Amino acid sequence: MNNKPILCLALAGALTGGVLPAAAPGRGRMVLPGLVPQRAQGPGDPVVFKAGTATEGGWREQETRWMEKHLLPVITKGWEGQPWREEALKFVGERLPRMQYLSTWGSAIVDFKISGASLLAAGCKDPWIRLWEAWDRQDEGFDAEKDLPVMFQALKEIRETVKEPALLRFAALPLIQQVPAYPKSGPTMERRAEITEDFTKWTGSLGKSPCYGPEDAGQLYRHVRGIPTRRTAPAGYAERLEEAGTLPVWITDSMIGEDEIDRAWKKRGTKFAGEVTEEGWRGFEKHLALARKRLTAAWKARPDQPFAAASMITVVMGGSRESGESERLWFNRSTAACFDYRFAYHKYEYSLVPRWGGSHEDMLAFGFACMDSGHLETDAPLGLLRAVSEVGKELNAYDKVYAIPGVGERVKKLNAALLKAAATPQDMADRRSHIMLDSWFLRDWETGREALNANDGKFTPAVDGRMFKLATTVVKIGTDLSIFGLPERAAAREADEKERSGDPAAAVPLWKKTLEGFDGRDWLKEAIQARLRAAELRRDYLEGQWVKVPVDHAKDWEQLQGDWDVVKDKGFTVTREFGTGVQLVSYPLPLGEQFELRAKVRLSGGGAHGRPPCLMLGAGFNPCSYFSALTVAAEITEEGVSGFFGENSYNNPHSPRIQVSSKPAEKLEMYLRRKNGKLTFAINGATVFEDSEETSGDPDWENGILSVGACQLADDSRLIIESVEAHRLP
DSSP states (O other): OOSHHHHHHHHHHHHHTOOOOOOOOOSOOOBOTTOOOOOOOOTTSOOOOOTTOBOHHHHHHHHHHHIIIIIHHHHTTTOTTOTTHHHHHHHHHHHGGGTTOBOTTSSOBOOOOOOOHHHHHTTOOOHHHHHHHHHTTTTSSOOHHHHHHHHHHHHHHHHHHOOOHHHHHHHHGGGSOOOTTSOSSSHHHHHHHHHHHHHHHHHHTGGGOTTOOGGGHHHHHHHHHOOOSSSOOOTTHHHHHHHHOOSOHHHHHHHHHHHHHHHHHHHHOSSOGGGOOHHHHHHHHHHHHHHHHHHHHHHHHOTTSSHHHHHHHHHHHHSOBOTTOOHHHHHHHHHHHBTTOHHHHHHHHHHTSGGGTOOHHHHHHHHHHHHHTOOTTSSGGGHHHHHHHHHHHHHTOHHHHTTSTTHHHHHHHHHHHHHHSOOOHHHHHHHHHHHHHHHHHHTOHHHHHHHHHHTTTOOOGGGTTTTTTOSSOHHHHHHHHHHHOSTTOHHHHHHHHHHHTTOHHHHHHHHHHHHTTOOSOHHHHHHHHHHHHHHHHHHHHHTTOOEEEOTTOGGGSEEEESEEEEETTTEEEEEEOOSSSOEEEEEOOOOOSSEEEEEEEEEESOBSTTOOOEEEEEEEEOTTSSSOSEEEEEEEETTEEEEEETTSOTTOTTSOOEEEESSOOSEEEEEEEEETTEEEEEETTEEEEEEEOOOOSOOOTTTOEEEEEEESBOTTOEEEEEEEEEEEOO
16 A cells, blocks of 8 residues: 555646646525524534444444345355365455445545455356456456456356345446546447446345345445445436335435535536636526435435435535534534444535635644544544644645644544554554554654554555655655664664754764664664665755765655666666656755755656656655645657746746757756756756746745656656755855
8 A cells, every 4th residue: 555646646737737626615604594593513512422323333343244144145155165165255254344444534445455366276266256356456467358358257157146136236346447447448348338237227126125124224325325436326326216216215315415416516616706607606506405405305304324414514515504504513413323424524524624714723623522522432533633634734734733732742642542442453453554644743653663563564545545645655654663663762763853953963973873783674774774874965965065865775765656776777767657657756855945956867768648758856845745846847759858847737828848959868967956046947958947936835945855756657668867966055
């Protein structure tokens, strides 16, 4: 698991003109004429747990029991006496509970990493195993031409013996996914369309399935609505289910109400309120009214279910409200049905961001209330961690949040409690991942190391959402926790503090002391040696020397996109990339406000999707923020090489591409200087521009890092870094 593709797709978008539309409030939070709102609860008011209320953990247990009762006997039929039976039972036993398991962050499907390859090698030909073994490889190692026919054949065999629609839906899930491995047209897509049609018909008949009793109402809704396939439901899906007439009305009302919210936003668009057309407003208000009608009817029919009430939070956010109605009212109604229903928390948390009339204080106040709710066996206390992360994004610097009075102390207290709380193995693995991340920010090394060891050094996808656009990696965090987590590492901790205070010269002897007689693991010793090299380099840099950033030590760099290594006779290069068209590394060097950089690079291969490759050199990169404040780029085409500000788009007229040469260059030397408020950029000695600088965000020059990378690359392209040098200017 890693967060690299997420981070670097965002970086590539910024470099090549991708624009993420800004979320913006509606016309305002209106109260209907003549209605006097009652006193509404605020974000800091208690989050109350009532005895007997359902929880997410209880749902997952119920789902596991449902699968064990209805699905497992069908899957394992005919396995008696097979030599691979025990291994297959273990494979299915590990996999089934995860099929619809969302992480505690509520967005990432758990990374299975459960392989059935050994079962197939042992002679197992069961269609369920064959189907899932291919499904589990769809993110890595999937061969569409080879694997899709296997999956189609496996489903065909399953359909010959299984007739119950509730079970056939589970078998069809892998083949209705939207993944890059599928061709965009042709017979394969036609077959998938046929399976999707069957899937919809099966779903429409679930209301009369013997697999769902009165006690399975919530389970039925989740199976109908929550397709865990990374694919949106087909157009008209909810309406077709309503027409089928077998599902409870409250379920189809909830689903259509949610769809009406989506339609409302499509009519309105994502522009700021003052830019929305009258037609857009009319469509927005019309569909929100339809959503309200459906969702309130669903909630009144089944107030013991949290789904419709959670969706009503968004309706109230976007339009008028009735007397006494607020986002918090509907949050309370949803959590009264399921105390830690994740989407109720996410929707209410979003209503508290400043652009919706909230504030950072509101966001943190609700996070504190979530923590104070107790019940550590539920996900509710994790609302504090989400608040910390979201405020970090708002501030464009995660590290600043922990310095807000009360935040660091609260997070430490929560971490200590979570480590001792009772939870399922998956929940505990997720929580420890959060604890490792927060402990790294807080320099709470011993707590972080305890969580790291308990998790066998692994992070789960639970932290992916929190690390979105965070310029560090789980490898870096885990390494730091291993270095500093032992009490006897006092010298290393002091060295780290000296560096953080801007005194690398004082850190050098402390790192050397740490290495004296070091008897730890080799990889940890190498990490400490890298910290020593970095301290020596920063010391020399601050003294005004030209310093060479160590491209002969791949692990000294943060490998943000792609796996990098030093390859003999080639240099520092990508050995494996992640299919995003971006290759990027960074190095922590406090550049200061005036500096010059030069990098010699080569590129093998070309661009992707009809665009030319771009090489990048960045500075002012805050490791706890988004991406480079200054990014310059060299674009390589058949006509030659040109340069530009990387953060500006192709169509931005004030930052044109300046042609440097009339033919492509195999090797490029990029030069970047920042001095006296002016930025100079040159390629192979030719000045592209020399003008007032352009920056984004709040550059942290004293603590930032430099970065080198490329974007818009074809899969077989490789960036090769021959040298990087830096010089601090007086």
